[in-house]
Amino acid sequence: MDSSHLYQQIVESIRNDILSGLVKPGAALPPMRKMTEQWNCTTGTIMRAYQELARLGFVISHVGQGTRVVDQLPEQNQTPLRRAALFNRTEAFLLETMTAGYTPDEVEQSLRMALDRWRTFSSEPQQVTPEVLRFVGSHDPAMALIAAHYGEANARYSLRLSFTGSLGGLIALAEKKADLAGCHLWDENTDTYNEPFVRKLLPGQKVALLCLAHRRVGLILAPGNPLKVKGLADLAEPGIRFVNRQQGSGTRVWLDAQLHRAGIDPLNISGYQDEKMTHSEVARAISKGQVDVGLGVETVALSFDLDFKLLATERYDLVIPSEKWELESVQALKAWLDTDQAKVAINNLGGYDTTSTGTITWVS
Secondary structure (H helix, E strand, O other), X not given: OOHHHHHHHHHHHHHHHHHOOOOOOOOEOOOHHHHHHHHOOOHHHHHHHHHHHHHOOOEEEEOOOEEEEOOOOOHHHOOOHHHHHHHHHHHHHHHHHHHOOOOHHHHHHHHHHHHHHHHEOOOOOOOOEOOEEEEEEOOOHHHHHHHHHHHHHOOOOEEEEEEOOHHHHHHHHHOOOOOEEEEOOEEOOOOEEOHHXXXXXXXXXXXXXXXXXXXXXXXXXXXXXXXXXXXXXXXXXXXXXXEEEOXXXXXHHHHHHHHHHHOOOHHHOOOOOOEEOOHHHHHHHHHOOOOOEEEEEHHHHHHOOOEEEEEEEEEEEEEEEHHXXXXXXXXXXXXXXXXXXXXXXXXXXXXXXXXXXXXXXXXX
């Protein structure tokens, strides 16, 4: 083979291995002598290939240390090959799970919940562009579904999720670190959701509350409810292990208000200080037998095949400042929530009432 064509083939082979993850960032490339044996070529051909890889930004050479893959790959080279490699890995995973007897719906739901865990307190820098909507706020299983379907329906736009709790979402809006927030904060004085907190944390601002849905909240229990838990009062009973949500979450705000109303001392609840960041983590701890009961949405109880005892139905809103409302990406999201497809997809998760989905309340 012509050496000029061979060096290009070597470059492409190594480049593919780097982009696919077979060769990791910081890894040393084989010594030139070994490469000449592998490719049956001269040292000059390998040297030329390594120089081209260095020019493209994939590797760097140091005297006495050989040639190594850079720690940060050139951004323009990360797609579409990396996506193709990811697609192949995903197909292999699907083949394995389908062979084990899982259905596509079960796999999709499990993947969404696993991704929710990674999205909790995401520290990844949020790029500010009109095409990327930055969501920060309360965890809700429907948000991952919405992000996926919204992206499919609107190829130009994407919804980037970070779960920090309802209060964290409103604070992110106040600090201009989010475009919209997810919120379900119950106000004990007015017996309403979200508006009083929006007025306190975003004073003087005109804000839209776009209803995602009403959702069923209650006690998540082991299958069959072996400890016969009937309500919040039972959480203080000896031998019952509880798992809580973190401070600042809407679920925790509601729980603390209800405990105060009922005269239940949180210090008497075993596990009250054991906090989880998402409903999915609460359900996972119960399914593993680590705890007996937690408070969360019915959707995750259904997903983990756990028992559920309804305590309340709450409103979950997307909080959107007026300066963000007119963005095309926001209007596209609003339009998608108005479709029957959106309402059916949310209802299929279980535990939701989409009668008010897509309705708007303005707060100023």
